[in-house]
Structures are given as C-alpha cells and as structure tokens.
Amino acid sequence: MSVTKLRNLSTRNILLFIFISILFVSSVPINREKQINLALPYQNSNNREQFTGLNDVVEFEAFLDDFIPNQLSDYSISGMTISVVKDNNLFFKKGYGFSDRARDEYVDPENTLFRVGSISKTFTAIAVMQLVEDGLLDLDEDVNNYLVEFQLPETYEDAITLSHLLTHTAGFEEMNYPVISFEFEQTELNEVLEEGMPERVHFPGDVVSYSNYGLSLAGYIVEIVSEKPFEDYITDEILTPLGMTKSSFEQPLPTYLRYNMSVGYDDHYGILPFEYLPIAPAGALSSTATDMSNLMITLLNNGSYNGAQILQNETMHLMQSQHFTGHSQLPGVCYGLYESDMNGYYILGHGGDTIAFHSLMALMPEENIGFFISYNSYNGMYAKGDFHSAFMERYFPGPDTYSVTPISDYKKRAEYFEGVYITTRRFYTNVNPRLWIDLASVTITSNDGFIQFEGLDIDFVEVESNLFQDASGTTDYKLFFKTDDKGRIVSFYSNLFGSVTELELIHPIHSNIEMQIIVISIISGVLLLSVISWGVVAIVRKKKGKMVRNHLASAAKWSVLANVSIIAITIGLMYTITNSRIILSTETFTVFGAFFILPILSLLIIGLNLIFMGISWTDKPFFKRRLNWKLWEKVHYTVTTITSLGYIWLFTYWQFLGF
Numbered sequence: 001m002s003v004t005k006l007r008n009l010s011t012r013n014i015l016l017f018i019f020i021s022i023l024f025v026s027s028v029p030i031n032r033e034k035q036i037n038l039a040l041p042y043q044n045s046n047n048r049e050q051f052t053g054l055n056d057v058v059e060f061e062a063f064l065d066d067f068i069p070n071q072l073s074d075y076s077i078s079g080m081t082i083s084v085v086k087d088n089n090l091f092f093k094k095g096y097g098f099s100d101r102a103r104d105e106y107v108d109p110e111n112t113l114f115r116v117g118s119i120s121k122t123f124t125a126i127a128v129m130q131l132v133e134d135g136l137l138d139l140d141e142d143v144n145n146y147l148v149e150f151q152l153p154e155t156y157e158d159a160i161t162l163s164h165l166l167t168h169t170a171g172f173e174e175m176n177y178p179v180i181s182f183e184f185e186q187t188e189l190n191e192v193l194e195e196g197m198p199e200r201v202h203f204p205g206d207v208v209s210y211s212n213y214g215l216s217l218a219g220y221i222v223e224i225v226s227e228k229p230f231e232d233y234i235t236d237e238i239l240t241p242l243g244m245t246k247s248s249f250e251q252p253l254p255t256y257l258r259y260n261m262s263v264g265y266d267d268h269y270g271i272l273p274f275e276y277l278p279i280a281p282a283g284a285l286s287s288t289a290t291d292m293s294n295l296m297i298t299l300l301n302n303g304s305y306n307g308a309q310i311l312q313n314e315t316m317h318l319m320q321s322q323h324f325t326g327h328s329q330l331p332g333v334c335y336g337l338y339e340s341d342m343n344g345y346y347i348l349g350h351g352g353d354t355i356a357f358h359s360l361m362a363l364m365p366e367e368n369i370g371f372f373i374s375y376n377s378y379n380g381m382y383a384k385g386d387f388h389s390a391f392m393e394r395y396f397p398g399p400d401t402y403s404v405t406p407i408s409d410y411k412k413r414a415e416y417f418e419g420v421y422i423t424t425r426r427f428y429t430n431v432n433p434r435l436w437i438d439l440a441s442v443t444i445t446s447n448d449g450f451i452q453f454e455g456l457d458i459d460f461v462e463v464e465s466n467l468f469q470d471a472s473g474t475t476d477y478k479l480f481f482k483t484d485d486k487g488r489i490v491s492f493y494s495n496l497f498g499s500v501t502e503l504e505l506i507h508p509i510h511s512n513i514e515m516q517i518i519v520i521s522i523i524s525g526v527l528l529l530s531v532i533s534w535g536v537v538a539i540v541r542k543k544k545g546k547m548v549r550n551h552l553a554s555a556a557k558w559s560v561l562a563n564v565s566i567i568a569i570t571i572g573l574m575y576t577i578t579n580s581r582i583i584l585s586t587e588t589f590t591v592f593g594a595f596f597i598l599p600i601l602s603l604l605i606i607g608l609n610l611i612f613m614g615i616s617w618t619d620k621p622f623f624k625r626r627l628n629w630k631l632w633e634k635v636h637y638t639v640t641t642i643t644s645l646g647y648i649w650l651f652t653y654w655q656f657l658g659f
Helices: 003-017 057-074 117-133 162-166 189-195 212-226 230-239 289-300 313-319 380-395 410-417 513-543 551-580 588-618 631-644 646-653
Strands: 079-086 089-100 338-342 345-353 358-364 369-375 419-423 441-447 450-453 460-464 467-470 478-483 489-494 503-505
Touching (some): 057 089, 057 380, 079 289, 117 162, 117 212, 117 230, 117 289, 117 358, 289 358, 410 460, 513 646, 551 588, 551 631, 588 631
Antiparallel strands (some): 079 089, 079 369, 419 503, 450 460, 460 467, 467 478
C-alpha cells in the first residue's frame, strides 16, 4: 500500500462520508465503499418543527411528502420505500419516486421489491437462534464441530463459536472474494466459503470486525444442521410464518416476483443489473416495505406476529441482548442486530448496502416504534443517514446539553491518544496494493487538553480513564481507547460509528511521510556526501603520493560509512514491510524481527562517532593513537556526527527505542 495514499485518506474520507449512516456500519463490501461512516452531531434546530413522539399519521405523511421528494432530487435517487410500525401494528407505508424510470413505474410499498443488503443477516441470526432453541446448535460450541466439507484453521488456542460469528468477533480479516456480481453463476455456499476463507488475524472475542464471511458461515451451519438449502430454510421457518410472501433469498428471484423487482441505479440514474451475492446469508434478501414491517413487529413483539411465534420470548430476548461492547457506556452488538444511541434514545437495528440499494431498519423498543427505508440508487448510502437524522430531530429530539466533567489531569494526557487509526475491517495478510485503495482512516490530534478528529469540528475531553466525551455538551458522542497489557493504546470505539467498528492505532511510519522523507534525506545526504568527499580526498592524496596512514582516522570515517549502510538497510526494510501491509503501533518488534539489531548497531556507531568527535577536538590519544586532523576536518566530522543524531529522532518516531 502506498503510505502517501493512506495518509491522505483521513480528511478526504471523513468529509466525504460525514453524511452517511448515523447508526450502522454498511453491510456488503464493494470496491467503492469506504469502511467508516461518521455521523454529524445532533443539534437542536430552530428551522424545523419538533414533536414529542410519533403520533399523527397525517402529520407524518405531510413531513415525508415535503422531505423525501427533495431528498431524491438532491441525491439523484430514482425511488425509495418506507414502512413504519408502532405498538405492534403497521403505522405507515408509502413509496416515492420510480421503481423503473424507463417504464414510468412508481414504487409501491406493498409490491415493489428492494434488495435489503445486510439486513439479511438478521434473518440468518434468527435461523441460528431457532436451531439453538431446538437444541440442534450451541452458541458456545466450536463451529468446526458442525462443519463437514472444510475446517477453519486452528490459528489460536481458543475456538471460534457461533456467538463469535453472530457478533463479528471471530477474528477474521476481510473476505478476499467477490461479494457482488452482475452475472449469475451457480455456486454452492460451501464452495464459496472454502475458497474465500479469510485468515484468522485476531484472538476470538477480542476485536470486533464486521464480517460478511462470519455470518455466511453461520448461515451455512444452518444449512448443514437443518439438512435443507439455506434459502429454503428461511422461507419455510421465517418468511412464510410471518406472511412475508413477497420476500425471497433466491437468486435469481422466483418468476412470480421478478416483475416487481425495482431496477437499481447508479448516481446518475444509469441502470445497474440485478446484483448477485454468492454468500446469500450475508445479504441476498429481496423484500417489500410492508413485508419488512412484519419482521419489525416480530422483533418488537417478543418473536410473535399475527399468532405465529418464530422464537420464544426468552430466545428473542437473548438475541437482542448485548454480547459485545467496547465499553459499558457505548452501544454494543447483539445477535444479528446492533445497538446505537441517538439523542439519548436506545436504538436497535441493522443497515444494508449493495451497490445500488441502501437500506436501514431502526427499532426503538422502549417506544415500540420501528422504521424500514430503502433507496434504489447509489447515493442512497448518504440519504438513509440523512433521513434518520431528520426523523429523530423532528420526533425524538435530544436534550439541549449533556453533563461533561473532565478528569483532573486531562490536559497532561491528551497527546497520549494522538495518531492515525484505521478500521479493523480490512486485509491484514493480502499484499495486493489494489485492495487497500478505499481504506478509510481517522487522524486524532490534541490541542490544550482536547482531542479532535481531523475534518470534524468537535472537541473531546477525557471524563474517565481513556473515555472521552464531546466537551461542549451539545451531543452525547463518546470515544473509548483500548489498551494492551502494557498500557499502550491499541484501538478505539465510538458511538459516532456503528457498534461493529473498531479502529486500530497504526504505526507512525504510515503518517507524516513528507516529514520523514525530509529528515531522512537531509541526514542521509550529509552523511553520504561526507563519505564521498573522504573517498575523493583519499584518491587524490594517493595519486599525489601524499597518503598518510592513520588507522584511527580511517576507523572514524569507516564508522560513518557503516552507519550509512545500516540506516539504508533499516529504512529499506521498513518501507518494504509497510508497502505490503499496514503495521500497528505495537508491532515494531514483531514485524522487524531479528533485523531489530540494525537500529541498535546504528545507535552504538553514533555513540562511537561522538567519541571520535570528542577526541578530534581534545587531541588526546585513543588507544595510544591521535587523529591529527586539521581544523576543517574536525569541523567536517563534527557536522557529520551532529547530523547523524537526527536518526535518534527517526528511531524514536518509528518506536525502535520502546517509547
């Protein structure tokens, strides 16, 4: 990966994605999709009317009729569909815009199908929980005990369980396999999962990293245990009991549903082909807004819909309970659902994205309200978060201020958290530079005791050890920094992002590359010119027969040449390593291995150069020998030695010195 590209990603991507999903990390990875979605802070607005709760369907429709058409126009989106449930009933449904522009067909919330992306994972989780309820699956069992055609490698002592898969904490790197295709190819799920198996790069349960592979593997286990194709199981055990007759995981769609499938569009109304996902459990569902309302009612009603009970109360409660979180004050991950908080309200749901379709299901259990929205055009990735912000601002506004009390030594500690952080949802072992091009990063800086995200105008202050909050008190946004067993910063979580987003602190070699190049060029240039000049002088003197042998002077000069060589190898190794992978802040020792002796040797040589420099000015013997240098030679060697001290800064910056 180009370190320049990585460094430049931070501001550009945050500004670009600041309008994306407020709650949830998008689901299906595509080449153009970034990894981090950043939300604008909620601010009470005097420009929009605010209500207490969602109560008047006529008023709500008037709000949508004003908001949605403008949104579709602003974002160049062809159409969208929406359903809202309240108190276990369908409160509202409507379609806006075109499902097929060429045929002048409009979106119908009852009949028009949209691809819902990773909201499909909620169905996969329900299927797993049904089989757990039936005693056929155990959430804490090694998943290898269920797999027949292939096995996961035993990279770590602890095994991966279904609980890890459902919470995205199995420790997989990103899946190196095409997730979306415009051409249908008949492939078996087990073949895709075996061929596309990612490396295990984290200890199970330690790091959260959104994984299409993990949920697809869970779906495959459903297929194995139930002894029926995954799509058939979902239809028989979930869709049919819930009356979701216009929904399907099948690809291509059944004939009776194809005509009602909305066309997908790019960001300029260009038609995109039907999108095929070889890992169906991760995102293959097509559904209507009214069908999705049945699911929302079921999730809010303890697993029951219209007399059909697809999960018992206790099982549904277990599914919707928090099973992983970065910190007790931050939202966490449930099974197939994510927690979020906005304006002080608890929200449960899931987002979903393909290339053309962008969806969001958000539930507010304490208010017994939920909504589903889906857009059929590329820019829907921005529109869905914009809608959620407007919805919450109007009907569930937050308090004017939140209490913020910094810890006593917050000003001394702020610099400790600076650095560039990158999502854990990425490749760790794949060395193809093309795969890195769309990675997003966050740069954290400090100023007078506060920390900031580059590109976001919010000051955060430390309110508990490693826990930060918006210092202005106008939002309840928080950050929590995780440390290793040595107390070093490893990563951070935030309710600015989805609860399945963790950002790791990467090695400083990936940032401030221009500064590093300037320092290296100046130091190396001075040392190299010195070595060359000594060589030229020696050659000239030898030709003139004026060569005077002085072993001490030769040793002093050869030590500089040795240092130049060692530094060249060290720098070359560092940049070679970081061109093939992103190394973390704590990985200097592990990635450099035995070559760590090189910077130590360099430091020893610099120390020797300082001794030679001191001898030259005192003119005292060293091992019974003198340097006998002229004034210009002393000055030259002193400049060379003092310049070489800059390498100590470089070694410190690259964390070779342990601090």
